Amino acid sequence: MAGIGIRDVVKRYGDTKVIHGVSIDVADGELIVIVGPSGCGKSTLLRMVAGLEDITGGEVSIDGRVVNRLEPKDRNIAMVFQNYALYPHMSVYDNMAYGLKIAGLSKEAIRARVDKAATMLQLQPYLDRKPRQLSGGQRQRVAMGRCIVREPAAFLFDEPLSNLDAKLRVQMRLEIRQLQRSLGTTSLYVTHDQVEAMTLADRLVVMNAGVAEQIDTPMNVYLHPATTFVAGFIGSPAMNFMPGRLGADGRAVTLDTGAPLRALPEPIAGHGEKAVTIGVRPEHLTLVGSEAAELTLRVGVVETLGADTLVHGALLDKGQAVVPVAGEGGEVLAARLPGNVAVREGDTLPLRVVEGALHVFDRETGRRLADV
Amino acid sequence: MVENRPVLTILRHLVLGLGVVIVLFPVWVAFVASTHPQAALMSGAAPLLPGDRLVENYSRLLASGMSQAGGTPVGLMLLNSFIMALLIATGKIAVSLVSAFAIVYFRFPFRMVAFWIIFLTLMLPVEVRILPTFEVIADLGMLNSYAGLTIPLVASATATFLFRQFYLTIPDELAEAARMDGAGPMRFFRDILLPLSRTNIAAIFVIMFLFGWNQYLWPLIVTTDESYTTIVMGIYRMVNVSDEQPQWHLVMATAMLALLPPVVVILVMQRLFVKGLVETEK
Incomplete structure (x- = not known):
């Protein structure tokens, strides 16, 4: 052998x-x-x-x-x-x-x-x-x-x-x-x-x-x-990708809409002020109170799986305008929420990314910038 | 049709029965004629009921033939035809199995050209190339021999084409699995392709046997020796006797005898034959 x-x-x-x-x-x-x-x-x-x-x-x-x-x-x-x-x-x-x-x-x-x-x-x-x-x-x-x-x-x-x-x-x-x-x-x-x-x-x-x-x-x-x-290939539903920017310190992450996300625990050295693609898996989004929200999702389609509820919808910026996202179903954001959450089409959900679950990729090459 | 109405059933059987009668009537007339003496057929009205000369007519033919037509015994003619048809059918199958194998499973220069050339010859029946073929056979000294009778006819575009189509339906993975198992090309051919082609071989054998059996012009040209006369030639010779009335009772008896072997071949192979023509499942 x-x-x-x-x-x-x-x-x-x-x-x-x-x-x-x-x-x-x-x-x-x-x-x-x-x-x-x-x-x-x-x-x-x-x-x-x-x-x-x-x-x-x-x-x-x-x-x-x-x-x-x-x-x-x-x-x-x-x-x-x-x-x-x-x-x-x-x-x-x-x-x-x-x-x-x-x-x-x-x-x-x-x-x-x-x-x-x-x-x-x-x-x-x-x-x-x-x-x-x-x-x-x-x-x-x-x-x-x-x-x-x-x-x-x-x-x-x-x-x-x-x-x-x-x-x-x-x-x-x-x-x-x-x-x-x-x-x-x-x-x-x-x-x-x-x-x-x-x-x-x-x-x-x-x-x-x-x-x-x-x-x-x-x-x-x-x-x-x-x-x-x-x-995008491994994981189901596929990872959500959003355009963003890495701060000068290599830790701060901001969406192109201006909304700041939770800072990275470890700085990514040498890539400060870079255009990046930010990846978040649907299962790493949690429902929070509106004051703690990083992302706002307007619910489009709800898939009830029993143990989980899959929510697909549009990502909104502060002015309630739709932000383009690349996800499984096209330009929509997907979130995997617990099965006991009651959501309906048209609801607005305040979401937050789980600690350490952000993926940062170089927007030009598509390569991962660091482990976060 | 799922409909099941008695009137339709009767009508269907009537139509089918009528078809059978139309097809079988000439055969019946020939059979009846073969059981009468010559005189009974000269009156102008063909009898429709069998006569009393069945044994006599047939035994005379099988043993000594018709003296006016060279006197070759019909038994020998049957044997000649049988040998010829058998050699042609097996030869055609052997050659076309192997050539289809080459065309489908091997990459060689001008592979498609070779295929298309074979395919084009589909359009050339024996009669078109009969003179040059005769010249070749004569120069090779193969006149008046079974080899001369059969070898020019053993290449078959039809059979090659049919086998090619069949091979194309066999998944490539089968050949690859055999390759992984260590089977070389000929081993794959023998162990996998041949057994899978069984029903196709049977179907093509029947068709080609009939083709060989019915050859007329070619045997007529390459054989002059009476001992190579085939049955189809023989019948024609019997009709065309000079200075005499054709002996219709003997001609008909010979025709009946000529019918038998192909019928037997079809009956024996029928099950495989039908399967070979319709089979899609593997």
Whole structure:
């Protein structure tokens, strides 16, 4: 068992560059999730590791061995595909045994390995069935069984849960996590679903337009997003962004409307008097008395979720004029309030940002200025 | 239609029955004619009920053939036709399976050009290229042989095209999964593509067997030796006897015999054939 090294990997289709030099180090036994919107190059990156796409530039190594020029079968990896890619005419047993058969293992060795994997995945009763006689979750398990029996150095998952319904997805997510933990196999997992990414990952790679924007643990990505893209992509509802300005002392933060926000606990050195984008997560806004308000929200839409109430509305300045905001639903501000708060459309809510929950990004580059 | 009215049901069956009668009537007439002596068919009015010469007519044909038409036994003609149709059908399937595989799964220079050239030949039936093909076969010394009868006909644009379309519906991930499993291209072809193409192969086999069985012009041109006469040629030769009345009872009996093998092939393959033509689920 061993890690995967991805170093400055570039992918170009003709003149179009789709991956602009990504470097990821997957430690031995680690599960890394690559997450991003569709078209960000995450699947392409995975397929380059798998050997299904040529690597234009950079280096991929598995188990300390550079595999750029190796065929997929020589890379000692196994892959779960989005549509499972089970062989429709073969039984579950044959599906799992096929790779081993080609590798030339003895019949007994194949049987032993398949039996072990089938027991682990609770597939024993279905070994003689054809894939079309199985449910989605069972097919998914067979696809994983096919990987497990190979005992590879690494698993690659390409959006393996996106064909399942919501309930099954949650269940399979847990199963994958447990399985990966108990086997301890290094894994790369690609998804566009941020919940999947947050719950599964040891570390998260957030990709956008062929660039790895941030590589960190899920909690760090949530708490300290490196760019406005990451901040907006991880978290639901998405983070609210407002134009603002950092004071000369590096602590005072003022909205462009002139409304001052709570000063930062730690000064951001070297960026005084800078145009910034201020990010606040909806869950970090609390309802306060009007005298303590930093922000005023005129309620547009109320979504009652039971435990929480999501409020979307316009941000108002002192003169009651609407201030442009970039949030999940377009130019509206979102706030996640406790479920017992009664709000109605048209209400004006005085809000305050929770201590230490402000995110400050450079307005030009979109990069984070400091941890606050 | 979910409607279930008795009048409609009767009407439907009437129409269907009428269709069956229209299709089967000529076959019936041919069968009846094949059971009569020659004289019964010369009167101008074709009999509609079977005669008493069934065994006699057929056994004579199978054993010794019609002396006026060269005397080749019909049994031999049937065998020749069967061998030819079988070789053409299997040859066509083998060649087109592999060429479709090449076109769909391999990147090589002029791949699309190759495909379009194959596709264009769809528009050229055997008859159009018959003279140059004859020249080639004659120069290769393949006249009067099964090879000469079949090899020029085994390339099939239709079958290649159909297999290509089928391969295109197989998800790419399947090929990729096989690659990850360590299967080389030929192994993938044998273990995955062939079993999946089973029903398509059956459907195309039936069509191509009929195509081979019904060949007339080509066998007529490349064979002069009586022992390579095929059944379709044979029938025509029997009708065109010189200086004599055509022996319609024997001609009809031969036609009946010529009908049988394709019917058997269709009946045997019918289930797979229909599945192969309509199947979309994988």
